[in-house]
Amino acid sequence: MTADARSFPYRLVATDLDGTLLRADHTVSERSRRALAAVTAAGAAHIIVTGRPVSRTAHVFEALGYRGLAVCAQGAQVYDAGTRTLLTSVTLDRRTAAVALAKIEAATGPLAVAAVRDGLDGAFLVGPGYRFTPELPVVEVSDTAQLLAEPISKVFIQCPGMDDDALAEAAGATVGGLVGVVMAGAGLVELLPLGLTKATGLSLAARRLGVTAAGTIAFGDMPNDIPMFGWAAHGVAMANAHEALKAVADEVTASHEEDGIAVVLEPLLG
Secondary structure (H helix, E strand, O other), X not given: OOOOOOOOOOOEEEEOOEOOOEOOOOOOOHHHHHHHHHHHHOOOEEEEEOOOOHHHOHHHHHHHOOOOEEEEHHHOEEEEOOOOEEEEEOOEOHHHHHHXXXXXXXXXXXXXXXXXXXXXXXXXXXXXXXXXXXOOOOEEOOOHHHHOOOOXXXXXXXXXXXXXXXXXXXXXXXXXXXXXXXXXXXXXXEEEEOOOOHHHHHHHHHHHHOOOHHHEEEEEOOHHHHHHHHHOOEEEEOOOOOHHHHHHOOEEOOOHHHOHHHHHHHHHHO
C-alpha cells in the first residue's frame, strides 16, 4: 500500500482501543497495522484514545510497538508512549465522588464500586461485588473509604438488577451536575471529573501536534466516544458499536474483527 501526503485528507487519525482497534483477542490485524503505517507515511499522525488509564494500557502499547501520544482514562491523561511520560493528568475530586455515590445509591439501591488511582502505575481497586475479569492484577478493598483514600482518576459503578444503559441514565439524571457519567463498555459505567471527555484529552494532544479538529477522523464503538465524534471532523462507528454512537456517526464501517478501520482508511490513502 502506498500513500500520497497530498491526497490523504486528514492530518490525524484517532482510534479507540477496545472494540475498535483491538480485536476480541486483544491483537491488531496486519491489515489494520499496514493501513495505520501508511497513514503515518502520508504525514498524518495516529493517536490512540482510550478509556483505559495508562496503568492498564502501557502493556498494550508495548505489545503493539506503539510510540506516539495516547489519550487515556477518558481524556484525563495524555501519555507519551515513546518516552513513557505522563504529560497531563486530571483527577476526580474524592469528596465529590463520595457525594455522587451516595446520591446514586439513594436512587438505585446499593452499588458495587471500583476505582483507578492516579499516576503511571495507578492501581485498579475493586470493592465487594464488583464484577470484573482483569487482564492485570487488581487490589481488592473492603469499602468505599479505601477506594477514595488516595487520588483517583475515576470511579466505576455497577448495580445488581440494572443494565449498563439504565444505570448510566439513572446516574446521569441524579448526579450529572456533579460528575461526568459515561458508559464505556460492558459493566463499565464510569464517574469522571465534570466536563472531562475523550474530546478534552484529544484536543490537548492534537494541539501538541499542531493539528485541529477539522483535520481529524475518529473511530470508536461506545457512548464514551460520542464527544470525540462531536469534536472530530468525521466520526466512524464500528459495526459492533453501541446504537447511541452509530446514531451520531458520520459513517459506519465493518466491525473490529473485520478490519473496520482499514476498510475506511485504504480508499482515502489511495
